[in-house]
Amino acid sequence: MSRDHMTLAVSGRTPPVFYKYQEQSETMSTNCKDAGKNRVVIKSTEVLADNWGKLTRYELSYRRQNGAQQELSREVYDHGDGAAVLPYNSIRGTVILTRQWRLPPHLAGYEDGLIEVCAGLLDEDNPVAAIRREAEEEIRMSLGPVEHVGTFFMTPGSVGERLHCFIAPYEGHPNTEAIGGVESEGEEISILEFTLAETLQMIEQGAIMDAKTVILLQHLALKTLTRSGVSSVTLF
Template sequence: MSEIDWTDQLADREADVTVSAPEMIGRGFMTYERYEVSLRRDGEPPLLQRRDVLRASRVAAVIPIDLARDAVVLIRQFRLPAHLATGRGDMVEVVAGRVEADEAAVDAARRECIEEIGIAPDRLVELYSVLATPGFTDEQIIFFAGFVDSTVVPPRGGVADEDEDTQPFVVPIDAALAALASGEIANALLYSALQWLALNRGALQNVFNRAA
């Protein structure tokens, strides 16, 4: 029996779909829109759907790594939706923030590091991207490894005119990876970044050497 090649089956692909112009539902920090969708599959009658989408655009996320000290820099930040969902809104996170319309993702990654942990990475390497909640928002998160000297991280970060308050802290990689199994962290970006780190820890020097 021949081995099955699952490559195409396991890949995201374009849909045979017609999407209406958006209807504005609301606008605040982000835009909330409604669409009428006609989805076609394998000659069947079109499936008509109505879908609401929070237009959030792109986000740059960074896991700051100190190779010399085998450590990572994480942040603590209050998140109201997490507080409403679980009562634990004072979350542990990686650096992350929106990519501006006229900005490259790598430039946003550097800027967010300066804003949230108080230092710029010596090098940045783009790793992968994900759609965190594709059933609700178009937010695309682009992950980077940022290589830093953790000894110069200040005790506070954040941009005052954005009402942002972040508390950076340095933790050994072993301790960060152990947190994956503890059930005490819930931020999806942090989980994703730490899982990447667990898979690639042995090759971090090679990743560093790829950096521009």
């Protein structure tokens, strides 16, 4: 099966609906980049912390749409850009996710870890190289040809990270008994395999709460439906 004709079954109840994957190129709107040009003047910066990431306070002048100038103070946390990938199996209609403990959710009362797609920081790699590295580290698998979904700011009010998101096919079965991740970095990652229909139910039930994971799962489902020409399908 060629990569241009890989298909993915979405629904477990209705007859399978399929999506023809096509190559995408990363683009960025010039209008979006230039929308705030000349409206912001950075007056001073102060590094408040510089450990795993850098926390910087900015004093700036912002010109509002009515022409008035407003003096603002903002803090931005930056640990570099990242990449995420959702592996899928087109024959069985399955995807691979992970579960790992995260401190911020733990502090908010979620002690069992989050279900997530495979992801990590670029660490000076290009995004495709980074997700291939992370897939081998976290789920112990090699991926097929990758497709770029988009590049997103996940917390634009305070965090500088841009996340490059992808989907990619995989073959065979993951070893769900193995533990993924790099132990020296404190990682202890469970490898999970679900059908796409199951993951959509999990989103609705609140079992999947990670934003990048929801984006990629819903992208896969919505593109499957729209490319097949189906206007409505019962997924649950």
